[in-house]
Amino acid sequence: MSSTTKDTTTDSPDVMVEIRAVHKSFGTLEVLRGIDLSVRAGEVTVVLGPSGSGKSTLLRTINHLEKVDHGWISFDGTLVGYRRDGNKLYELREREVLRQRTRIGFVFQNFNLFPHLTVLENIIEAPVSALRRPRKDAVAAAEKLLARVGLADKAGVYPKQLSGGQQQRVAIARALALEPKLLLFDEPTSALDPELVGEVLDVIKDLARGGTTMIVVTHEIGFAREVADTVVFMDEGRIVEQGAPADVLDRPDNPRTRAFLSKVL
Amino acid sequence: MSAQTDAFPQPRPAPLSKDPVPLSKGSDTVHDAEPLRIVPVRRTGQWAAAVAVLVLLALALSSVIRNGAFQWDVVGDYFTTASVLRGLGLTLWLTALVMVLGFALGTLLAVLRLSTNRVLQVVSWGYVWLFRSTPILVQLLFWFNIGALYPQILGVRTVNLLGPVTVAVIGLTLHEAAYAAEVVRGGILSVERGQIEAAQSLGLGAWRRLRRIVLPQAMRSIVPPAGNMLIGTLKGTSIVSVIAVQDLLYSVQLVYHRTYQVIPLLLVATLWYVAVTSLLSIGQHCIERHYARGTAGAR
Numbered sequence: 272m273s274s275t276t277k278d279t280t281t282d283s284p285d286v287m288v289e290i291r292a293v294h295k296s297f298g299t300l301e302v303l304r305g306i307d308l309s310v311r312a313g314e315v316t317v318v319l320g321p322s323g324s325g326k327s328t329l330l331r332t333i334n335h336l337e338k339v340d341h342g343w344i345s346f347d348g349t350l351v352g353y354r355r356d357g358n359k360l361y362e363l364r365e366r367e368v369l370r371q372r373t374r375i376g377f378v379f380q381n382f383n384l385f386p387h388l389t390v391l392e393n394i395i396e397a398p399v400s401a402l403r404r405p406r407k408d409a410v411a412a413a414e415k416l417l418a419r420v421g422l423a424d425k426a427g428v429y430p431k432q433l434s435g436g437q438q439q440r441v442a443i444a445r446a447l448a449l450e451p452k453l454l455l456f457d458e459p460t461s462a463l464d465p466e467l468v469g470e471v472l473d474v475i476k477d478l479a480r481g482g483t484t485m486i487v488v489t490h491e492i493g494f495a496r497e498v499a500d501t502v503v504f505m506d507e508g509r510i511v512e513q514g515a516p517a518d519v520l521d522r523p524d525n526p527r528t529r530a531f532l533s534k535v536l
Numbered sequence: 537m538s539a540q541t542d543a544f545p546q547p548r549p550a551p552l553s554k555d556p557v558p559l560s561k562g563s564d565t566v567h568d569a570e571p572l573r574i575v576p577v578r579r580t581g582q583w584a585a586a587v588a589v590l591v592l593l594a595l596a597l598s599s600v601i602r603n604g605a606f607q608w609d610v611v612g613d614y615f616t617t618a619s620v621l622r623g624l625g626l627t628l629w630l631t632a633l634v635m636v637l638g639f640a641l642g643t644l645l646a647v648l649r650l651s652t653n654r655v656l657q658v659v660s661w662g663y664v665w666l667f668r669s670t671p672i673l674v675q676l677l678f679w680f681n682i683g684a685l686y687p688q689i690l691g692v693r694t695v696n697l698l699g700p701v702t703v704a705v706i707g708l709t710l711h712e713a714a715y716a717a718e719v720v721r722g723g724i725l726s727v728e729r730g731q732i733e734a735a736q737s738l739g740l741g742a743w744r745r746l747r748r749i750v751l752p753q754a755m756r757s758i759v760p761p762a763g764n765m766l767i768g769t770l771k772g773t774s775i776v777s778v779i780a781v782q783d784l785l786y787s788v789q790l791v792y793h794r795t796y797q798v799i800p801l802l803l804v805a806t807l808w809y810v811a812v813t814s815l816l817s818i819g820q821h822c823i824e825r826h827y828a829r830g831t832a833g834a835r
Contacts, residue, residue: 334737365742373739383734387752387830396748397738429830449738 287312287453287484288333292342295328302328304508306342310486310501312452315479317495317516318488320505321531326488327380329505330455333486334375335368346375347452373401376446380458382438384430384445390417391426394445402449409448416444420474436467440474447478454478454485461490492535496520504528610800614791615807623787624808630701630783631770634708638769639762641709642716647746649721660717667714673775676707680779704776712769719761723754755827763820767813774805784808 288310295303302325310316318326331337333344335352343360344351352368353360363371385393394416395409404412417423420440422433430438439459446454456475460468472494479485479498489495495502495516502519504512504527512525523529600606614620649660667675680703683694690697698706727750735745777786788801795801 336733336737369736369739369741372737375737377734377737379730379734381730383728383730385731385734385749385753387827389830397740400744400748401739401741431830445738 285312286310287314287347288486289345290329290333290342291344293329293332293339293344294341295325295332295337295339302508303332303339306508306510308503308510308513310453310484312484313482314484314500315498316486316501316503317499318486318503318505319490319492319495319531324505325508326505327457330457330486330488333453333455334372334377336377338362346371369401373397373449374452376449376451376454378439378442378446378454378456378459380461382430382435382442382462384438384442386430389427389429390422390433390441393430393441394448397445398448413444413448416447417441419447419477420444421470434467435463436470439463439471443471443474443478452484454483456485456487456489458488458490490535492520492532504531506531605799606803607797607800608803610797611803611807614788614801614804619787619791620784620804620808623782623784624812626701626782627770627773627784628812630704630708630773630776630781631766633705634712634769634773635766637705637709638712639716639720641713642718643720645713645717646720646724649717650724664714664717667711672707672711672772673778675711676703676775676779679703679707700776700779700781703779704773704781708769708773708776712765715765716762719758719765720754722761723756723758724750726757727753752827756824756831759820759824759827763816763823766820767816770812770816771809
């Protein structure tokens with residue numbers, strides 16, 4: 272990364288993710304209408320909002336799965352997906368974008384495990400091929416991660432032989448295998464049967480307590496209350512309210528936040 | 537299981553008076569202590585049809601065996617002669633070569649078609665359009681007579697450079713690639729978008745994503761039509777007999793033009809084609825099982 276990108280960090284040095292004036296449209300539909308958000312290192316940010324409010328799109332712009340139309344996002348002091356030179360933002364080559372992504376873990380709603388690879392192969396794929404780790408080290412690290420998510424005995428199994436909750440725990444272990452500085456969760460429990468939600472949330476809570484910086488898009492209000500340092504409420508492509516969970520969830524200022532919470536609580 | 541059978545004969549509460557319709561006419565069958573036996577419906581018509589089909593098959597078979605004009609002894613005489621085996625050998629390696637080259641070129645075409653560059657997309661589409669729009673026979677004759685357009689290629693006389701066998705390989709491969717491109721493209725499209733996004737978010741490069749994540753999953757939808765194409769190509773190579781390439785069919789034709797034993801020699805070729813396609817079908821089954829690993833059906 273060239274030194275010209277360093278000047279993008281404006282706030283205090285412990286800001287991990289900075290999102291400024293981000294706009295994004297799909298065709299004529301404007302999904303993000305000017306998002307500003309800062310996430311500090313070691314904090315858990317939970318993004319709430321009705322479906323279609325743009326929360327998943329916002330999350331996907333942070334690791335450049337979606338390109339932004341206006342504005343910029345920086346991660347750990349470096350612009351995501353672009354290089355700044357003067358007043359211009361040059362799109363990065365894919366190889367450079369991929370290198371950035373290895374430092375950001377992403378957990379999908381539908382797990383997206385590779386069905387033709389075993390649990391172990393799923394986890395060591397990125398460390399071995401993207402980070403060029405020796406296979407032996409990657410396997411040892413993967414086994415530790417599997418133990419951490421409570422699936423030490425499932426290394427040789429194919430994903431389809433696991434329950435949804437187990438698959439999502441493997442997906443979390445796969446994201447952790449790159450030792451990312453930031454974890455993004457896109458509705459990690461929305462595709463799960465109700466009785467399996469708890470086991471996945473427990474793993475995420477455990478990570479939160481360990482000080483991992485994470486942004487979690489979810490509908491689990493109880494989880495937000497318990498784990499979040501900051502709760503962000505989005506509606507129609509804008510952040511309408513943000514703050515400590517006690518403030519946003521119990522004493523919301525915005526009528527739209529109140530309306531949403533009254534429906535889900 | 538045992539819990540169910542134990543529980544079953546136990547006396548049950550009388551049916552609610554609100555719903556007095558008995559489950560069976562006459563006796564109160566469901567409450568009997570005896571275990572119940574299930575009697576399937578008798579499909580008399582189906583069985584009659586099956587018998588009739590068997591009789592017709594037996595008649596056809598006996599006529600094939602007893603009709604002397606089939607000349608089964610001649611079939612036996614020529615089945616493993618050197619010229620027939622040479623022809624079979626050529627058919628086999630020509631099929632293999634065309635399949636490998638055709639799918640290599642077809643995969644490239646599919647990747648071009650799915651790229652984000654407009655020009656590459658259109659070129660790939662145009663190739664498939666052109667080579668699917670003309671009969672393979674016409675294409676083959678065209679390549680055979682390419683010397684009329686380009687009498688010399690790189691200073692060598694075209695006729696010397698492109699013998700019949702080379703023309704056969706080129707003509708069949710270019711045609712095969714057009715179909716292979718569509719098969720591979722369909723396979724790649726069948727892979728869920730989320731798989732590619734997951735690979736991207738893990739930092740896997742484009743080539744690694746294609747080889748390690750997309751193609752292995754695409755193979756599940758590629759193998760059945762590819763197996764179809766392989767068998768079609770094996771039989772389709774017989775078309776090269778028109779440009780005097782000595783494949784299996786041309787080898788038996790050479791014999792029967794001399795001996796006039798047309799039917800038995802065609803039977804020689806037929807039996808070899810059947811034998812090889814049968815082996816290929818078994819191979820396809822094994823390959824399908826390999827690529828189904830990790831899916832519900834393959835546990």
